[in-house]
Amino acid sequence: MVAASVMALHSSERSLIRSASINVPVIDLSMRRELKAELIIKACEEFGFFQVINHGVPDKVVSRMELAGMEFFSLPTSEKLLAGPANPLGYGTKSIGSNGDTGDLEYLLLHSNPISISQRARSVCRTNPIDFSYVVNEYVGEVRELACEILELMAQGLGVGDSGVFSRMIRDMESDSLLRLNHYPPCNCTKSSYKHDCCTTRANCCRLGFGEHSDPQILTILRSNSVAGLQIRSPSPAGASWIPVPPNPDAFPSANVGRCSSG
Numbered sequence: 001m002v003a004a005s006v007m008a009l010h011s012s013e014r015s016l017i018r019s020a021s022i023n024v025p026v027i028d029l030s031m032r033r034e035l036k037a038e039l040i041i042k043a044c045e046e047f048g049f050f051q052v053i054n055h056g057v058p059d060k061v062v063s064r065m066e067l068a069g070m071e072f073f074s075l076p077t078s079e080k081l082l083a084g085p086a087n088p089l090g091y092g093t094k095s096i097g098s099n100g101d102t103g104d105l106e107y108l109l110l111h112s113n114p115i116s117i118s119q120r121a122r123s124v125c126r127t128n129p130i131d132f133s134y135v136v137n138e139y140v141g142e143v144r145e146l147a148c149e150i151l152e153l154m155a156q157g158l159g160v161g162d163s164g165v166f167s168r169m170i171r172d173m174e175s176d177s178l179l180r181l182n183h184y185p186p187c188n189c190t191k192s193s194y195k196h197d198c199c200t201t202r203a204n205c206c207r208l209g210f211g212e213h214s215d216p217q218i219l220t221i222l223r224s225n226s227v228a229g230l231q232i233r234s235p236s237p238a239g240a241s242w243i244p245v246p247p248n249p250d251a252f253p254s255a256n257v258g259r260c261s262s263g
Contacts, residue, residue: 025042025049025050026050026051027039027040027051027053028053028054029052029055029056033156034156036153037153038157041154041158044154049232051251052150053250055251056142056145057142057143057252061142062139062223064138064139065135065139066223069183072125073106082123083123088109089109089120090108090109090120091107091108092107092108093105104184104185105183107181107183108180108181109180110178111177111178112140112177117136117140118137121136136179140179144171146221146252147170147219147221148171151166155167166218170219212233221252228244228247231245232245
């Protein structure tokens with residue numbers, strides 16, 4: 001869950017940005033299975049990241065989840081705190097800043113287990129926990145099926161005899177699969193608080209966003225609300241470079257291969 005904002009880059013980082021002509025792989029899940037499996041493996045090897053279209057997740061399911069998230073983050077702080085503190089599940093806030101990260105972040109971390117979601121809904125949406133639970137469980141169910149399809153295609157592309165060897169870990173209701181909603185509030189610093197040369201105006205203030213990182217999970221399915229700013233780091237013979245991932249309303253912006261499946 002991302003608040004729209006202009007993202008600025010240090011001059012040293014700008015030199016690493018590739019042109020938009022370098023396209024992030026887009027996998028059409030309506031293609032024949034053998035071709036999908038082949039393209040996914042190629043994307044994993046070359047980028048560790050790809051977009052998926054014709055993914056089967058209904059637009060209305062995504063819209064309801066995004067609306068529920070925005071409604072939660074728009075609540076007064078006193079009400080949001082009733083869903084925390086995150087330990088690790090629940091509502092949390094923190095300043096991020098140890099790995100090139102800058103700015104503030106608030107988030108809601110939920111387990112994907114339907115019972116856990118229903119229990120947590122009582123503190124997240126005290127006025128209508130049943131509706132909130134329904135919306136989240138519906139979304140989690142659809143995205144779980146998408147993740148399982150991708151993992152089964154990965155197994156097939158790798159020539160693994162049992163194509164369900166990865167997806168069974170996700171289908172298990174006791175798995176450690178999580179749903180995380182992130183909200184990055186718009187920068188509210190004043191000119192007197194700008195601390196970097198690039199922060200000459202509010203529009204180009206660099207106090208926003210996660211820095212370089214990798215995900216520990218087997219797979220991350222990411223939705224960024226059509227807000228620009230997402231980048232991936234791609235290896236290159238001439239040196240690693242950052243590649244922008246433009247918002248695509250028809251795609252799940254990222255299927256990100258985590259360390260568990262790339263190690």
